[in-house]
Amino acid sequence: MERPELEARVREALSDKAVRAPVSPHAWAKVDRTIRRQRPWRRGVLIAAACLLGAALVAVPLVWPVFPARQAPVRPAPAVPPTPSTTTTPPDAKAGTGLSGVELAGDPVAAARRFGVSTDGRPVAALSWEDRKGRNLVVLSSREEQGQPDPSTTPASPTRSARLWADHFTNRNGATGRLRMVRDHELDCPYDLTAEFRPRSLRVTDLDGDGIGEVLFAYTLQCSSDVSPATFKLLLLEDGRKYIIRGQTWLDRLATAGHLGEGVPEPSYRDWPAPLRRQAQSLYDAWVIRG
Numbered sequence: 001m002e003r004p005e006l007e008a009r010v011r012e013a014l015s016d017k018a019v020r021a022p023v024s025p026h027a028w029a030k031v032d033r034t035i036r037r038q039r040p041w042r043r044g045v046l047i048a049a050a051c052l053l054g055a056a057l058v059a060v061p062l063v064w065p066v067f068p069a070r071q072a073p074v075r076p077a078p079a080v081p082p083t084p085s086t087t088t089t090p091p092d093a094k095a096g097t098g099l100s101g102v103e104l105a106g107d108p109v110a111a112a113r114r115f116g117v118s119t120d121g122r123p124v125a126a127l128s129w130e131d132r133k134g135r136n137l138v139v140l141s142s143r144e145e146q147g148q149p150d151p152s153t154t155p156a157s158p159t160r161s162a163r164l165w166a167d168h169f170t171n172r173n174g175a176t177g178r179l180r181m182v183r184d185h186e187l188d189c190p191y192d193l194t195a196e197f198r199p200r201s202l203r204v205t206d207l208d209g210d211g212i213g214e215v216l217f218a219y220t221l222q223c224s225s226d227v228s229p230a231t232f233k234l235l236l237l238e239d240g241r242k243y244i245i246r247g248q249t250w251l252d253r254l255a256t257a258g259h260l261g262e263g264v265p266e267p268s269y270r271d272w273p274a275p276l277r278r279q280a281q282s283l284y285d286a287w288v289i290r291g
């Protein structure tokens with residue numbers, strides 16, 4: 001019973017209704033003495049509780065490490081894909097197995113010099129790699145020069161000639177040599193002359209997985225004074241063997257005059273390794289403009 005209530009009941013007992021009250025007129029004095037006796041005891045309880053609380057706050061951090069914490073399961077971090085390394089390898093230049101050190105030279109002249117070889121034309125692109133036969137270097141080169149005067153006109157008109165070469169050099173067992181040469185030309189042209197390798201067509205793969213690189217490139221030849229199709233050839237060399245698709249292309253997608261036919265392979269497609277044929281046909285179809 002709280003003190004205000006006790007006081008109220010005592011005062012009620014001391015009133016005129018004291019006779020009927022449930023407590024005697026002397027109850028207040030008795031209660032007051034009881035309260036005074038309880039005050040020190042309550043104060044002690046409060047002080048003890050405060051001390052226990054303080055001790056708990058100090059002890060818990062000290063004792064906590066003793067007990068192994070029940071940790072939530074750690075979700076493994078997602079795998080991070082490896083960062084692709086930078087390389088001078090051109091797109092699609094290296095596929096399959098068996099090739100290493102594939103590099104498209106920034107300076108084809110210097111690349112030929114380092115390999116210890118020279119070409120008939122001015123090097124315009126060079127690609128080197130290593131396969132199970134040894135070190136390889138393919139150099140594309142070209143040269144344009146004055147042609148023979150055109151005898152069909154009077155006086156004879158001047159002409160221009162252009163030549164293209166592709167040389168596959170190898171270094172096997174310490175010996176450097178030319179494994180294969182491909183050459184083509186457009187001679188004595190009195191009109192507009194085009195003779196150029198398709199930019200960025202030079203690449204090496206090992207699609208058939210035999211450990212020998214197959215190098216691919218393409219070029220265009222034309223001598224024309226009007227809108228005429230140009231000669232387009234795509235070549236693939238592997239260990240001295242030559243695979244080629246010969247056809248025609250328009251030089252400008254916006255200037256065509258009819259639809260051009262399919263390219264003609266040599267040897268026939270049934271004699272090509274299937275992965276090489278698929279790649280060659282795919283790139284040929286992507287590069288020629290048939291109209």
Ligand SMILES: [Ca+2]
Pocket residue numbers: 205206207208209210211212213214238
């Ligand atoms: Ca191969």
